[in-house]
Amino acid sequence: MTYSEIYHSVKGAKKMIFNDYQKLAFTTAQYPNIGENPIYCILGLCGETGEVAEKIKKVIRDNNGKFTQEKIIEIEKELGDVLWYIAALATELNLSLDDIASKNLEKLFSRKKRNKIKGNGDNR
Numbered sequence: 124m125t126y127s128e129i130y131h132s133v134k135g136a137k138k139m140i141f142n143d144y145q146k147l148a149f150t151t152a153q154y155p156n157i158g159e160n161p162i163y164c165i166l167g168l169c170g171e172t173g174e175v176a177e178k179i180k181k182v183i184r185d186n187n188g189k190f191t192q193e194k195i196i197e198i199e200k201e202l203g204d205v206l207w208y209i210a211a212l213a214t215e216l217n218l219s220l221d222d223i224a225s226k227n228l229e230k231l232f233s234r235k236k237r238n239k240i241k242g243n244g245d246n247r
């Protein structure tokens with residue numbers, strides 16, 4: 124099943140705007156050797172995913188695992204930072220976020236159709 128078929132099969136689905144986000148986000152990039160520094164983006168991505176984990180850890184530690192609206196908003200901001208670094212890394216590697224998202228959906232819908240969602244292995 125192609126992304127186009129998946130897209131048209133999901134009622135209410137809107138056209139993806141990942142590439143627009145990717146282009147706009149990258150205009151805010153400020154780090155050494157922009158355009159030749161995927162390592163910086165990988166390190167940033169790891170750092171920001173750690174920040175998401177830290178926020179959630181503190182919800183467990185300090186709030187009995189209950190996600191208040193305030194905490195959810197904090198986590199949302201960190202997820203935005205994760206998204207920024209994913210977009211920057213994709214740009215550094217000349218990849219398109221639209222293509223990444225489309226190929227991921229095609230993979231997942233293929234697995235779903237073949238009843239292979241569960242299990243291990245990248246190439247199920």
Ligand SMILES: [Mg+2]
Pocket residue numbers: 171174200201204
């Ligand atoms: Mg952050």
